[in-house]
Amino acid sequence: MDSPATYLHWGFILISTPNLLVIGGMLVLFAIALVAPFPHGGKDEDGHG
Amino acid sequence: MDTARPGLVEPKPEPPSWTLRVRQQIERRLPMDHLLPDRQPYYVGSWVYVFGVVTIAALGWVVVSGVVLAFMGPQWWHDSSLGRFVNSIHFWSVQAFFIFMVLHLWGQYFMAGWRQGRASTWLIGVVIFGVSILTAFTGYLSQQNFDGQYIAINAKDAMNAAGAGAFFNVLNFGQMYGLHVMLLPIGVIFLVAWHIVMVRMRGVVKPIDAEGATR
Numbered sequence: 001m002d003s004p005a006t007y008l009h010w011g012f013i014l015i016s017t018p019n020l021l022v023i024g025g026m027l028v029l030f031a032i033a034l035v036a037p038f039p040h041g042g043k044d045e046d047g048h049g
Numbered sequence: 050m051d052t053a054r055p056g057l058v059e060p061k062p063e064p065p066s067w068t069l070r071v072r073q074q075i076e077r078r079l080p081m082d083h084l085l086p087d088r089q090p091y092y093v094g095s096w097v098y099v100f101g102v103v104t105i106a107a108l109g110w111v112v113v114s115g116v117v118l119a120f121m122g123p124q125w126w127h128d129s130s131l132g133r134f135v136n137s138i139h140f141w142s143v144q145a146f147f148i149f150m151v152l153h154l155w156g157q158y159f160m161a162g163w164r165q166g167r168a169s170t171w172l173i174g175v176v177i178f179g180v181s182i183l184t185a186f187t188g189y190l191s192q193q194n195f196d197g198q199y200i201a202i203n204a205k206d207a208m209n210a211a212g213a214g215a216f217f218n219v220l221n222f223g224q225m226y227g228l229h230v231m232l233l234p235i236g237v238i239f240l241v242a243w244h245i246v247m248v249r250m251r252g253v254v255k256p257i258d259a260e261g262a263t264r
Contacts, residue, residue: 033096040094
């Protein structure tokens with residue numbers, strides 16, 4: 001935990017592995033939020049859930 | 050002698066007191082069924098709309114743990130196991146706050162949440178993002194350990210180069226701690242409350258492909 005993070009380097013892109021994991025996790029979570037079914041209550045006539 | 054004439058609308062008299070005028074304004078612009086709704090449009094049934102609420106929940110934990118840390122002091126949060134636990138709650142709640150704030154930002158960006166008179170809501174969110182970064186930064190400077198000192202000493206040149214060093218001195222611990230535990234949290238909480246009231250006044254923006262929602 002106290003050792004410096006490892007860094008990934010491609011051309012002009014330089015990012016630490018923990019930061020890359022956090023950003024990747026956020027993208028995955030965002031994608032899941034778009035497709036995962038949301039529990040719905042009963043819908044009434046005017047389109048309210 | 051005054052007789053009622055058809056087609057002529059008498060102007061309503063101005064309410065006599067400013068408290069009545071303010072109350073009528075609030076009742077008109079933010080009725081209670083908007084402030085605490087029990088039904089939402091069908092398109093709100095998506096996990097994307099949950100990100101903002103999770104951000105508020107994380108902020109709640111940040112504030113609660115921060116109050117405990119401010120009350121107990123640095124020796125407690127560094128040396129006792131319970132203090133380190135509350136310190137960790139504070140730190141990780143901030144991580145959750147930023148992660149879900151950015152996810153909320155992505156969601157609002159792709160649904161163009163500033164449409165139909167919601168530009169001010171969007172802009173308040175932008176300001177919250179900036180003030181939150183400043184609050185987190187002063188938090189790193191308030192740790193009372195070598196990390197805090199390292200960050201302060203490395204940040205001072207950037208602050209001076211940007212012209213902010215004269216009034217925002219990162220080496221002045223009292224100033225940074227005061228900003229972190231008092232002024233900036235008041236700013237964030239006030240802006241978040243304002244943001245939520247704006248959302249409740251206008252309601253959630255319609256999806257772009259919904260009828261009449263493309264403007």
